[in-house]
Amino acid sequence: MTSESSPRTSTPEPEELVSVVIRHVEVTIPTATLGPEGLPVLQVQQPPDLSAADRILLGEQPGRPLAARPASALPYRHQNHYGRDVAPQTLPAIELSNSHLRAVFLPGLGGRLWSLEEVASGRQLLFQPDAIQFGNLALRDAWFAGGVEWNLGMTGHWGLTCTPVGAGVVDVDGQQVLRMWAWERLTRMVWRMDAFLPEDSPFLFTSPRITNHGDDAVPFYWWSNAAVAMRADSRVLAPATSAVFNNYAGTLERVAFPDDPDRSRPAHAPQAVDYFFDTVSEQGLAHPSPWVAGCDEDGTGTLLASSSDMRGKKLFVWGNTRGGGKWQDWLNGTGRYFELQSGWARTQKEHIALAPGHTATWVEAFGSVEADPAADFDAAVAQVADQVPTDGMARAGDLFERAAALQPTIWHQADGWGRVETEAGFLQDDPSAPFGDAPLDESQRAWLGVARGSALDSALERSPQTGAPWAAAVSRTPPGAHRELHLGYLAWAGGRREEAEQHWRRALAEDPHNSMALHALATCSEDGWDSFDFAERAHEADPRDDDLLVDYLQRSHTVPTLVLSVVERLSPQRRALPRVRVAEARALVTQGHLAEARDMMADLVLPNLREVSTELADLWAEYSTASGTSDPLPEHLDFAMH
Numbered sequence: 217m218t219s220e221s222s223p224r225t226s227t228p229e230p231e232e233l234v235s236v237v238i239r240h241v242e243v244t245i246p247t248a249t250l251g252p253e254g255l256p257v258l259q260v261q262q263p264p265d266l267s268a269a270d271r272i273l274l275g276e277q278p279g280r281p282l283a284a285r286p287a288s289a290l291p292y293r294h295q296n297h298y299g300r301d302v303a304p305q306t307l308p309a310i311e312l313s314n315s316h317l318r319a320v321f322l323p324g325l326g327g328r329l330w331s332l333e334e335v336a337s338g339r340q341l342l343f344q345p346d347a348i349q350f351g352n353l354a355l356r357d358a359w360f361a362g363g364v365e366w367n368l369g370m371t372g373h374w375g376l377t378c379t380p381v382g383a384g385v386v387d388v389d390g391q392q393v394l395r396m397w398a399w400e401r402l403t404r405m406v407w408r409m410d411a412f413l414p415e416d417s418p419f420l421f422t423s424p425r426i427t428n429h430g431d432d433a434v435p436f437y438w439w440s441n442a443a444v445a446m447r448a449d450s451r452v453l454a455p456a457t458s459a460v461f462n463n464y465a466g467t468l469e470r471v472a473f474p475d476d477p478d479r480s481r482p483a484h485a486p487q488a489v490d491y492f493f494d495t496v497s498e499q500g501l502a503h504p505s506p507w508v509a510g511c512d513e514d515g516t517g518t519l520l521a522s523s524s525d526m527r528g529k530k531l532f533v534w535g536n537t538r539g540g541g542k543w544q545d546w547l548n549g550t551g552r553y554f555e556l557q558s559g560w561a562r563t564q565k566e567h568i569a570l571a572p573g574h575t576a577t578w579v580e581a582f583g584s585v586e587a588d589p590a591a592d593f594d595a596a597v598a599q600v601a602d603q604v605p606t607d608g609m610a611r612a613g614d615l616f617e618r619a620a621a622l623q624p625t626i627w628h629q630a631d632g633w634g635r636v637e638t639e640a641g642f643l644q645d646d647p648s649a650p651f652g653d654a655p656l657d658e659s660q661r662a663w664l665g666v667a668r669g670s671a672l673d674s675a676l677e678r679s680p681q682t683g684a685p686w687a688a689a690v691s692r693t694p695p696g697a698h699r700e701l702h703l704g705y706l707a708w709a710g711g712r713r714e715e716a717e718q719h720w721r722r723a724l725a726e727d728p729h730n731s732m733a734l735h736a737l738a739t740c741s742e743d744g745w746d747s748f749d750f751a752e753r754a755h756e757a758d759p760r761d762d763d764l765l766v767d768y769l770q771r772s773h774t775v776p777t778l779v780l781s782v783v784e785r786l787s788p789q790r791r792a793l794p795r796v797r798v799a800e801a802r803a804l805v806t807q808g809h810l811a812e813a814r815d816m817m818a819d820l821v822l823p824n825l826r827e828v829s830t831e832l833a834d835l836w837a838e839y840s841t842a843s844g845t846s847d848p849l850p851e852h853l854d855f856a857m858h
Contacts, residue, residue, distance in 0.1 A: 236415050238385055238392045239311045240627045243320060243330070246347035247305040250358060250378055251297025255763045256680050256732075257289040258708065258739045260355055261826060262371055264466040266565050273460065273468055274562060277500045283435035283569035285370055287711030291401050291680040292375045294763075295350075295358035296824045302347040308628055310383055310394055312413040312420065317583070319413060319420050322363075323383035323628040326376045327396040327409065329364035329442075332420060332518075332582055341518040341584055343443035346549025350378070352824040355402075361547040364442040364582065366409060368426065369402045371437065371564050376400065376407065380631050382649070384624030386410070388615060395624045397649035399634030403434050404683045406634070408649050410616050419519075419583035419605045421612035425620060427575040429644065431684075435567035436576060439528065439559040442520055446552040449513035452480050452531045453587060453597050455503060456493035459531075460563060464858055468563065470494070474593050482510075482554040487535035488857035492563045495529050502527050505606045508556045511587045511596070519585040520556050521604045523613065525578045528559030539856035543827070546855075579609045579616065623647040632656040640667035642685040666690070672698035677732040680705035697727035704736060713740060731757040731764060738771060747771050762793060769799035776803035794822045802835055810843045817853065825855060 265285060266274075309330070312319045320331040325348070332341040344362045353359040354373035367374040381398040394411040409424045428434045444450075459473040471491075474480035479491065495506040508529040511517030520529070532555040534540035544552050558580060561568050570576055585603045587596040634651030637643035640663075645652070656664070659679040666672060667685075672693045680702065681690070690702045704719035717740055723733035731754045738750035748771045755761075755768035765786075772779050783791055783800045790796060797820060804813035817839065822832060832853040840847065 236312065236314045236392065236413055238394055239313075241309050241311050241320075242306050243309045243322070244304050244306050245330075246302040247307070248298050248300065248302045248348060248350050250295060250350065251299075253678075254294035254296045254357075255735065255767075256678060256705065257292045257294055257356055258736060260289045260372065261828075263462065263565060267467055270468045270565065273470060274566075275500065277496070277562075280561075281569045283433060283567045285437075285567050286402060286435055286709075288709050289355045289370070289375065289402060290705055290709040291682045292356050293678065293680075295354075295356045295378055296352070296763075298350040298358055298823060300349070300821060300823050302349060305348075310627065312394060312411060314413050314415055314417065316416070316418040317413060317420055319411070321383070321394065321396070321411065323396060324380050325360075325378055326374070327366060327381045327383070327398075328362075328377075329411075329420075329422075329582070330362065332364075334584055339516065339584070340445070341582070343445040343548075343551060343553035345547060345551060349547055349549070350823070351543075351547050351827070352829075353827045354378075357824055361553065362443050364440060366407075366424070367437070367439045367441060368400050368405070368407050368424075369437055370435065370567065373441075374400070375402055380629065381407070382626065382630035382634075382651070382654070383628040384626040386619045386622045386624045388619040388622055391615065393615070393619050395619075395648075397634075398630045399637055399643070399651065401633055401682070403436075404430060405434060406643075406646070406649050410619060412612050412615060414608070414612070417605075417608065419581045419608055421609060421616075422580045422582070423577060423613065423616040425575060425577040425616075426570070428570045428572055431572055433569040433571050436560060436570035437564075437567045438576070439530075439557050439564060440520070440580060441532075441555050441557045442518070442582070443553045443555055444510040444518050446483055446533075446554045447512050448483050449589070450482055450510055450554065451587075451589070451596070452482060452508065452510050452554070452556070453517075453593070453600050454493040454495065454508040454529055454531075455506070455597055455601060456495055456529075458494045459491035460494065461489055461491050462563075462565075468565070480593060482531065482533040483536075483552075485533045485535045487537050488533065488540050489535060490530055490532040490564075493529045493531075496527055496562060505604050505609065506558075507600070507604050508558070509585050509587070509600050510554065510556055511585070511589070511600075513589055515586050515589045517585050517587065517600075518556065519581065519583055519600065519604070520558050521581040521606075521609065522558050523579045523609055525576070526558050526560060526580060528557070528562050528564075530557040530559065530564075531555070532557060535857060537857060538851065539854050542851065542855050543857065577616075579613045581605050581609050581612075621648055623650065626650060626653070629654045632660040636660050636664050636667075639664055640685070640689075642667070642683075666693065672696075672702060674698070677701060677730070680709070682706060682709040697723040697730050697733065700726065701730060701733050701736075704733070708736070708740070716740065729753075729757040731761070735764060735767065738767065744771075744774070748775075762790065765790070766793065766795045766799070769796060773799065773802055773806075776806040779803035780807065794820075794824075798822060798831070798835065802838065805835070805839045805842050808842065810839065813839055814843075817850070820853065828857060830856060 507521035700723035707716035734754035741747040
């Protein structure tokens with residue numbers, strides 16, 4: 217059955233909504249196939265670190281020391297084997313409902329809050345795309361638009377956005393709380409979040425709880441990202457008169473908000489932009505209940521509010537460039553959205569040091585608000601401020617504290633990495649976030665064996681581990697190429713680049729055909745020819761691997777005759793791989809086969825084109841220069857956001 221108010225999500229009809237109901241249900245959503253994991257994520261596109269000028273602009277925050285951003289996204293592997301085809305898929309979901317709201321979470325996809333619907337009006341408070349269509353926007357590549365995403369780790373969409381998390385129900389004082397949990401491998405911390413919908417409440421409350429159980433401070437980063445449908449006259453409100461934005465030249469700037477032209481109107485933004493609202497005073501004092509809201513032309517809107525520790529509040533909009541519209545078409549289908557975001561830090565360049573033994577926890581509220589569309593900005597802000605559920609967040613916070621140590625009834629299992637950590641003795645078993653029955657895949661079982669004294673083998677070459685306990689376990693394994701490979705991964709994750717390279721070269725000395733050591737050296741080499749040589753050898757060591765083939769072709773772009781000779785020997789299936797086609801088209805342009813290149817570009821589609829990448833536009837520019845034409849960039853190749 218399909219709900220009229222939520223046409224893209226099929227759910228069973230709820231019982232009469234007179235009290236809070238939590239149910240384990242299923243939803244049917246058109247979804248792309250994610251595909252298997254790829255190579256280790258050795259490099260990830262990141263904005264520049266905070267500059268000295270940025271630090272002066274932002275000022276200090278008492279009690280919130282900054283920490284360096286993690287050096288890499290290891291131990292994660294790429295999720296880049298998806299396409300553009302979608303088909304209806306039945307996904308596990310958990311529904312919370314009362315007489316005001318119906319909330320749907322997707323534990324199979326990072327715990328995403330997929331839907332938040334007003335029961336009486338049927339109004340959807342969150343944006344939902346036509347389908348779950350993956351795009352290359354996350355740390356691991358695959359990401360999808362819609363709902364509310366929870367990001368823990370480092371700048372970017374987190375490593376578990378397309379990964380199962382644990383979920384279950386906690387009974388506390390006669391009330392039910394949804395709990396979700398997972399092992400976040402980048403930070404080596406347990407991601408945990410509770411959600412509570414009180415009886416007769418028009419607001420959903422959530423409370424993450426992140427504890428640093430390690431011996432060293434951890435760079436802490438959290439942003440909750442809510443997609444909200446954008447109308448022609450949508451307006452964004454926040455208790456701030458200024459905002460900081462990333463000028464995409466590497467530095468931050470402060471501007472008045474809303475100012476003239478009106479920055480509070482996301483549909484009018486000339487290009488992609490993110491505004492981080494100044495909700496913290498010049499003295500570093502936090503707003504008691506910082507919030508941000510998006511309202512439509514009729515005055516109704518969606519509110520994100522939080523307790524004072526969650527200081528960051530942000531607006532992101534794709535903008536009115538043709539490329540910005542193309543990205544929305546690419547991810548959403550027919551709809552348009554902007555994002556309201558809430559973060560632990562003031563901007564997404566900042567990571568805050570979470571000391572050993574310390575816990576970061578806070579409360580967020582999601583619900584409906586109203587503001588007179590004819591009111592000026594200050595008056596509308598005052599109207600919304602009166603509706604922020606400050607008392608409700610405080611009461612929910614008390615309940616979350618009472619629920620913190622309680623064990624949930626498990627409805628959905630997380631992936632197996634938390635179980636590996638607990639059974640290896642590296643993470644204390646915690647009944648409030650249980651991993652004991654999570655299924656283990658081949659690499660997880662193998663790593664558990666390593667922790668118990670087994671040797672490393674080729675089955676783990678593409679499956680890094682990071683952190684001090686695993687460094688000790690790897691160091692205890694017999695000498696050889698496998699140990700050197702993984703010691704290299706560990707050094708790279710710790711930011712010790714030269715040490716990593718030395719380990720990978722030692723791995724090659726033991727096994728000259730170790731494709732993963734060759735690939736790692738191709739990635740870290742600063743010399744273009746060395747990088748090409750290592751990539752070629754990696755491909756030759758494992759010629760059937762599509763990821764190594766693509767990496768080799770990309771690093772061979774300065775030798776177009778070689779690219780064409782490699783491509784011509786491929787099977788039709790491999791030659792049709794999107795990134796192989798891009799490499800072939802580029803080589804054809806360089807070699808002067810312009811008509812053939814233009815024919816290829818006429819229907820060229822790159823499913824995992826990276827956000828802000830200009831590679832397709834650059835390819836067209838190379839063609840235009842070589843052909844002496846001035847034909848405009850075709851729309852299907854234009855993803856420029858600025």
